[in-house]
Amino acid sequence: xxxxxxxxxxxxxxxxxxxxxxxxxxxxxxxxxxxxxxxxxxxxxxxxxxxxxxxxxxxxxxxxxxxxxxxxxxxxxxxxxxxxxxxxxxxxxxxxxxxxxxxxxxxxxxxxxxxxxxxxxxxxxxxxxxxxxxxxxxxxxxxxxxxxxxxxxxxxxxxxxxxxxxxxxxxxxxxxxxxxxxxxxxxxxxxxxxxxxxxxxxxxxxxxxxxxxxxxxxxxxxxxxxxxxxxxxxxxxxxxxxxxxxxxxxxxxxxxxxxxxxxxxxxxxxxxxxxxxxxxxxxxxxxxxxxxxxxxxxxxxxxxxxxxxxxxxxxxxxxxxxxxx
Amino acid sequence: xxxxxxxxxxxxxxxxxxxxxxxxxxxxxxxxxxxxxxxxxxxxxxxxxxxxxxxxxxxxxxxxxxxxxxxxxxxxxxxxxxxxxxxxxxxxxxxxxxxxxxxxxxxxxxxxxxxxxxxxxxxxxxxxxxxxxxxxxxxxxxxxxxxxxxxxxxxxxxxxxxxxxxxxxxxxxxxxxxxxxxxxxxxxxxxxxxxxxxxxxxxxxxxxxxxxxxxxxxxxxxxxxxxxxxxxxxxxxxxxxxxxxxxxxxxxxxxxxxxxxxxxxxxxxxxxxxxxxxxxxxxxxxxxxxxxxxxxxxxxxxxxxx
Numbered sequence: 001x002x003x004x005x006x007x008x009x010x011x012x013x014x015x016x017x018x019x020x021x022x023x024x025x026x027x028x029x030x031x032x033x034x035x036x037x038x039x040x041x042x043x044x045x046x047x048x049x050x051x052x053x054x055x056x057x058x059x060x061x062x063x064x065x066x067x068x069x070x071x072x073x074x075x076x077x078x079x080x081x082x083x084x085x086x087x088x089x090x091x092x093x094x095x096x097x098x099x100x101x102x103x104x105x106x107x108x109x110x111x112x113x114x115x116x117x118x119x120x121x122x123x124x125x126x127x128x129x130x131x132x133x134x135x136x137x138x139x140x141x142x143x144x145x146x147x148x149x150x151x152x153x154x155x156x157x158x159x160x161x162x163x164x165x166x167x168x169x170x171x172x173x174x175x176x177x178x179x180x181x182x183x184x185x186x187x188x189x190x191x192x193x194x195x196x197x198x199x200x201x202x203x204x205x206x207x208x209x210x211x212x213x214x215x216x217x218x219x220x221x222x223x224x225x226x227x228x229x230x231x232x233x234x235x236x237x238x239x240x241x242x243x244x245x246x247x248x249x250x251x252x253x254x255x256x257x258x259x260x261x262x263x264x265x266x267x268x269x270x271x272x273x274x275x276x277x278x279x280x281x282x283x284x285x286x287x288x289x290x291x292x293x294x295x296x297x298x299x300x301x302x303x304x305x306x307x308x309x310x311x312x313x314x315x316x317x318x319x320x321x322x323x324x325x
Numbered sequence: 326x327x328x329x330x331x332x333x334x335x336x337x338x339x340x341x342x343x344x345x346x347x348x349x350x351x352x353x354x355x356x357x358x359x360x361x362x363x364x365x366x367x368x369x370x371x372x373x374x375x376x377x378x379x380x381x382x383x384x385x386x387x388x389x390x391x392x393x394x395x396x397x398x399x400x401x402x403x404x405x406x407x408x409x410x411x412x413x414x415x416x417x418x419x420x421x422x423x424x425x426x427x428x429x430x431x432x433x434x435x436x437x438x439x440x441x442x443x444x445x446x447x448x449x450x451x452x453x454x455x456x457x458x459x460x461x462x463x464x465x466x467x468x469x470x471x472x473x474x475x476x477x478x479x480x481x482x483x484x485x486x487x488x489x490x491x492x493x494x495x496x497x498x499x500x501x502x503x504x505x506x507x508x509x510x511x512x513x514x515x516x517x518x519x520x521x522x523x524x525x526x527x528x529x530x531x532x533x534x535x536x537x538x539x540x541x542x543x544x545x546x547x548x549x550x551x552x553x554x555x556x557x558x559x560x561x562x563x564x565x566x567x568x569x570x571x572x573x574x575x576x577x578x579x580x581x582x583x584x585x586x587x588x589x590x591x592x593x594x595x596x597x598x599x600x601x602x603x604x605x606x607x608x609x610x611x612x613x614x615x616x617x618x619x620x621x622x623x624x625x626x627x628x629x630x631x
Contacts, residue, residue: 005428012425016416135412139470142376143429144402322379 003156006149010157014123020161023119027169030115031176035103039180050094058085073265080288084194087203091191099185101211103177104170108218109287111169113278116162116222117229117254123161124233125246127154128318132241137323151318155234155311162230166223170215186212192284214284221280224303228274229254231307235314261290271298274306326353329403329478329510330375335384337370344370346534348384352478352510357500359525359542360514367534368514369409372482375512376406389477402431405471406480407464410487415456419447419466422455423473430474441469445499461492468499479503479511485520497524518621522546530625538625545621554594555586556601557610564606571597583609 014020061082064070070078088095128151131137140150174183192214193205229250236246257275260267270276271291277299283289284296330352337345345367352358362368373379375386377393377400386393391400413422420438427434442448445465455463464484471479484500485493501524503509515521521528522542529539538545558564561579568577568587577587589597594611601608 009425009428012421013414013417016421134414135410136414138376138378138408138412139406139426140429141378142401142404142406142408143426144398144400144431144474145429146398322373324373324379 003149003153006145006153007156007160010127010153011160014127014157014161019122019126023122023165024168026115026119027165027172031107031169031172034110035176035180038098038103050096051089054085054089054095058082058089061085073262076288076292080194083203087194087206088191093189093191093208095191097185097188098181099188100174100178100181100183101185101188101215103181104174105190105211105215105218107169107173107177108215108222109279109281112222112225112281114254114258116166116169116226117278118251119165120158120162120226120230121233121247121250121254123165124158124230125237125250126243127158127234128237129241129243129246133243141323147319148315151238151315155231158230158234159227162226163223166219166226170219186210186215190214218281218284221284224300225278225280228303228307229278231314232274232310235310238314238318265291268293272302274303277302328353329389330512331385331387332371332375333385333387335371335374335381335386337367337374337379338382344534345374345381348529348531348534348536350529350536350539352512354477354510355504355508356526357504357511357513357524359521359528360512360531361516361518361521361528362514362531363516366516366531368516368531369482370534371531372406372408372480372512372514375480376404376408377401378408402474403477404480405474405476405478406482407467407471407484408480408482413455413463413466413470416454418454419451419458422466423451423470426470427473434473434475437473437475438469441472444472445469446495460487461489461495464488464492464496465499468496472503477510479509481511481513483514483516485515485517493520500524530621545625553586553614554589555584555612555614556608557583557612558585558601558606558608559583560606561585563604564601564608567600567604567606568597571600586614 061078065075065078065082085095128137131140141147188211189208190211191206191208193207194203232253233246233250236249237243240246240249253275257273257278260270260273261276264270268291271294276290277294279287279290280296280299280303283299289295289299328351330350332351333349335345335348336343348367348371350358360368360371370379374381374384375388375393377397380394386400388400389403391403393400414425417425419442423438423441424435427438439448442451445468447462447465447469450458450462455466458466464487468481468484471481479500481500484496488496497520500511500513504511504526513521513524525542527540528542528545530537530545556564556568559582561581561583564585565577565579565587568585568589569575571589571593572587573590574588577585579585598608598611
């Protein structure tokens with residue numbers, strides 16, 4: 001029995017359903033909305049020199065820093081941002097340039113911790129449980145194909161769907177961003193690799209690379225984060241056998257992940273939660289990590305362990321459990 | 326005769342409760358085997374074990390000689406099944422559903438789709454979404470799906486459930502045709518005695534997880550009580566007196582002022598009618614009341630009720 005026809009089946013079932021079209025619609029609507037909002041931004045007056053704007057921003061942030069009213073986490077971020085903008089000024093690179101390619105690049109960061117995981121959940125939470133809900137699991141598992149192969153074909157289809165969604169997300173962002181800010185600029189230099197070592201800004205690792213390379217890396221990382229969430233949602237789908245329950249569980253986890261680092265930044269153990277590690281592209285573009293001391297390799301390792309463990313448990317449960325639905 | 330399906334001492338427990346106990350049977354090529362029992366008797370659990378959906382706690386299942394626990398794929402490539410209702414993908418068309426399941430079979434299954442669509446009379450609706458199908462059409466599509474792999478064995482769980490009389494007849498004829506003309510062994514579960522009577526060659530009666538009786542349908546049916554005849558006659562008291570002498574158990578029951586019923590054997594009916602006539606009893610009608618599954622159970626269990 002060949003594997004490819006099984007994957008073809010699963011991809012067909014994913015694409016034929018309304019939820020894939022809904023996901024596309026969300027990508028288009030969201031990108032359109034953000035682009036529209038950005039073109040309406042009041043403080044960006046055309047024709048002004050970006051250097052003056054950047055210097056004003058540094059001055060504004062320095063005022064906040066001195067005011068002494070900022071909480072510790074925000075203070076850290078403000079100091080980092082001052083140093084980052086100043087570094088750009090010193091090297092005569094515009095830190096706030098807008099172009100279609102840059103908009104697409106920014107999409108990778110913005111979508112990696114909520115939007116892309118959300119879409120991954122939309123596909124994964126339902127991929128096994130819907131077969132239980134429809135009763136089709138009884139047909140699927142009484143064919144001359146082992147359960148491991150059935151589950152593997154579903155996992156392969158999920159990976160394909162997530163990959164397609166991330167790629168389409170980038171494409172849609174580029175198309176919309178380009179419409180508003182121009183389609184050129186993939187070769188523009190980007191300064192990446194800023195780090196916060198302790199409380200001080202560290203420019204030792206900073207290097208300049210063309211935007212397309214930077215964007216590719218960022219999207220790769222966003223893809224990896226979405227894949228991890230997909231694997232965990234896949235597990236909940238297998239174990240809970242209910243799309244609503246699987247979706248609810250995963251959404252609760254995602255929401256907790258966006259809230260926790262803000263309300264309890266000093267709780268160090270949360271660095272081992274998968275949700276805390278999702279904003280991978282942020283490391284790359286230089287934002288401070290959610291919890292002090294977290295690094296890109298650390299987050300990648302944590303996510304990998306979560307994904308592998310989730311897939312392992314999903315297989316173990318799926319292979320052994322009696323189907324009585 | 327070639328044994329297609331063999332179940333040996335199947336036992337399944339849910340927690341402490343044993344839902345299937347020590348069930349054994351064999352199916353040979355070309356026979357329709359009825360698995361008869363009331364709801365909750367363990368029929369569906371047995372079918373789940375036969376199809377590999379649930380693992381028996383004890384016992385062995387062989388399909389075309391392959392142990393399904395060890396050679397699952399080889400065994401299942403010989404089987405087509407409908408477990409409980411025929412659930413297919415509602416958002417796909419009939420053809421897409423069949424293609425989907427053909428892709429899960431060895432090469433060549435796709436080429437059978439046109440022929441099977443004709444067999445189950447769905448050619449004209451094959452490219453419409455299953456969501457728009459009637460229950461009978463879904464059942465027939467499910468049957469086409471089960472036949473895609475040219476199986477030696479069909480396992481059908483309550484195939485007539487939810488169908489109207491015409492739909493039941495169609496399915497019944499199709500099953501008989503598949504068994505006698507194509508040599509497929511068919512395992513059919515049912516809780517309706519009449520259905521099994523009309524469709525099956527052999528039957529096993531299952532109750533509370535145990536087989537109570539097994540054998541050719543005719544032999545088992547002979548065990549049940551004679552059909553009860555209801556006579557609409559006046560005067561009712563005199564009719565009852567006469568019918569008593571013809572009844573197998575020497576009893577007649579009066580229900581209402583022109584309604585007497587008695588278990589009169591078939592061959593004694595003409596004489597009984599003649600006797601009623603010569604005693605000036607006016608007979609307005611006679612109705613046959615077929616014995617039910619419950620009565621058959623009473624017979625084979627010796628009094629234990631369903």
